[in-house]
Amino acid sequence: MNLKDRLALIKNSNDHHVYLPHRKRDMPEGWTETAPFVWMREIDRPCSGAPIVFSPHLMRPMHEDGRRDQEGTYPHAPTLPAIPAERIVFFDLETTGLSGGAGTIAFLSTVGHFEGADLVLRQTFLCDYPGEREFLALIISQIAKADWVVSYNGAAFDLPLLQTRSVLNRIAMPLIRHIDILHDCRRFWGTKVPSCSLASMEALLLKKERDEDIPASLVPRVWLDYVKTEMPRDEQSALLSLVWHHNVQDVVSLAQLFILIESIYRAPESVLFQYSIDPVGLARRLLKTGRVEEAKRVLLMVRDNPRLFELTGVARMRALRLLASIAWKERNRELYVKTILAMDGESLFGCVAKAKLYEHFLRDEAQALEWARRSRDIALAEGDGTQIPASSLSALSLEAIDHRIARLTRKIADIYSEMNREMDNPGTR
Numbered sequence: 001m002n003l004k005d006r007l008a009l010i011k012n013s014n015d016h017h018v019y020l021p022h023r024k025r026d027m028p029e030g031w032t033e034t035a036p037f038v039w040m041r042e043i044d045r046p047c048s049g050a051p052i053v054f055s056p057h058l059m060r061p062m063h064e065d066g067r068r069d070q071e072g073t074y075p076h077a078p079t080l081p082a083i084p085a086e087r088i089v090f091f092d093l094e095t096t097g098l099s100g101g102a103g104t105i106a107f108l109s110t111v112g113h114f115e116g117a118d119l120v121l122r123q124t125f126l127c128d129y130p131g132e133r134e135f136l137a138l139i140i141s142q143i144a145k146a147d148w149v150v151s152y153n154g155a156a157f158d159l160p161l162l163q164t165r166s167v168l169n170r171i172a173m174p175l176i177r178h179i180d181i182l183h184d185c186r187r188f189w190g191t192k193v194p195s196c197s198l199a200s201m202e203a204l205l206l207k208k209e210r211d212e213d214i215p216a217s218l219v220p221r222v223w224l225d226y227v228k229t230e231m232p233r234d235e236q237s238a239l240l241s242l243v244w245h246h247n248v249q250d251v252v253s254l255a256q257l258f259i260l261i262e263s264i265y266r267a268p269e270s271v272l273f274q275y276s277i278d279p280v281g282l283a284r285r286l287l288k289t290g291r292v293e294e295a296k297r298v299l300l301m302v303r304d305n306p307r308l309f310e311l312t313g314v315a316r317m318r319a320l321r322l323l324a325s326i327a328w329k330e331r332n333r334e335l336y337v338k339t340i341l342a343m344d345g346e347s348l349f350g351c352v353a354k355a356k357l358y359e360h361f362l363r364d365e366a367q368a369l370e371w372a373r374r375s376r377d378i379a380l381a382e383g384d385g386t387q388i389p390a391s392s393l394s395a396l397s398l399e400a401i402d403h404r405i406a407r408l409t410r411k412i413a414d415i416y417s418e419m420n421r422e423m424d425n426p427g428t429r
Contacts, residue, residue, distance in 0.1 A: 031125070045252055056177075086113050088148045090151075092247060098216070098220070112252070113146070132165065153180065187278070187284065352396055
C-alpha cells in the first residue's frame with residue numbers, strides 16, 4: 001500500500017468514525033459513558049461567597065460589539081453591565097505532557113460553572129486514544145456555550161493544546177472570550193512569592209494546602225500506564241482516582257481565586273491591604289483598563305502613607321516612578337513636583353530625578369548641583385569606580401551625570417559673573 005492509499009484510508013476512517021475494537025473499562029459509580037472511550041460525571045461543590053453576577057469586563061475590557069482594542073490599551077473605563085455568574089465557566093485540562101506540542105494529548109477535563117451557591121463540575125475522561133475526537137468535541141461544546149472561559153495558565157498551555165488537537169482531529173474550535181488569571185496573580189503577587197503556581201496562590205490567598213494530592217509531574221505517567229494495562233491493578237486505579245481529584249481541586253481553586261481577583265477589580269482601594277497586593281502591579285492593571293484616577297489614588301497612598309505598606313525602597317521607588325510618569329503625561333505640574341520630591345534621596349534614580357527637577361522646573365541650580373553630585377557618589381559606589389551597573393536609562397550613566405554637573409557648574413558661574421557685573425556697574429542694566 002502506497003502513501004496515497006494510506007492517507008485515503010485514514011480519511012475514510014475519520015469520516016465514518018471507525019474505531020478500534022472497544023475495550024470496555026470498569027469505571028467507578030457516578031461515571032457515564034457518553035461515547036466509546038469517553039466517560040463523564042457531574043460533581044456539585046458548595047462555594048461560599050459566590051456572587052450572583054460577575055463583571056469580567058473590568059478585568060478584560062471589551063468594546064460593546066465584543067472586540068478588544070488592537071493595541072490592548074483602553075483609554076476609557078469600561079461601562080458594560082455585569083453578567084450572571086452561570087455565564088462564566090472554569091476550565092482545566094490534564095495532559096500527557098507539560099510541554100505542549102502536537103504529540104501531547106489531553107485525557108481529562110473539568111469544566112465548572114456556578115448555579116446559585118454551588119459550583120457544578122462536569123468532568124470528562126478519555127480512557128483510550130481512539131476516543132479523542134469525541135472527547136475534544138464534548139469539551140468544546142461545554143466551553144463554547146459560555147460568555148467567558150476562565151483558566152490558570154490556559155493562555156499559554158490549555159487552550160493552545162486544545163486548539164492543536166482540534167485541528168488534528170478536524171474539529172472547528174470557536175473563538176472564545178478568555179481570562180487567564182495567572183497573569184493577574186503575577187501582577188498582584190509576583191513580587192511576594194517565589195512561584196505563581198496554583199499551589200502557591202492557594203496557600204497565599206485561599207489559606208489551604210492539599211493533603212492527599214498527586215504531583216502534577218506524575219499525572220501523565222499515571223494515565224499512560226493505565227492505557228497500556230488491560231486490567232488496571234488496584235494501585236493504578238487508586239492513582240487514577242487521585243488524578244481525577246487533583247483536576248477537580250484545580251478547578252475549585254480556580255473558581256475561588258477568580259471570585260477574589262474579580263472583587264479586586266471592582267473595589268481596588270478597599271482590598272489593597274486585605275490581600276497584600278503589589279500596588280504597582282494593581283496600578284498598572286488599572287491604567288491598562290482605562291481607570292486612571294483609581295490608579296493614581298492607589299499610587300498616592302504609597303507616596304503619602306508609606307508606613308501602611310510593607311514595601312522595600314526599590315518597590316516604593318517603582319510606585320513613585322509610575323506616578324511621576326502619569327503626572328508628566330497629564331502635564332500635572334503639582335503632582336509631578338510633589339512626587340519627585342517624595343523620592344528616596346539615597347537612590348540613584350531619586351537623586352537624578354531631583355537634580356532634573358531643580359534645574360528645569362524649580363530653576364534652583366545650586367540645589368540641582370547638590371543632587372547631581374550626590375547621584376555621582378551613589379553611581380560610583382554602585383559601580384566599579386568608572387561606571388554604574390548596566391541601565392536602560394542613559395540619564396543614570398556616570399557620563400550623563402558628569403555632563404550634568406559640568407553644565408550646572410557653568411550655569412552657576414555665569415550667574416555669579418552676571419551678579420558681579422551688576423554690582424560693579426550698578427547704573428547699567
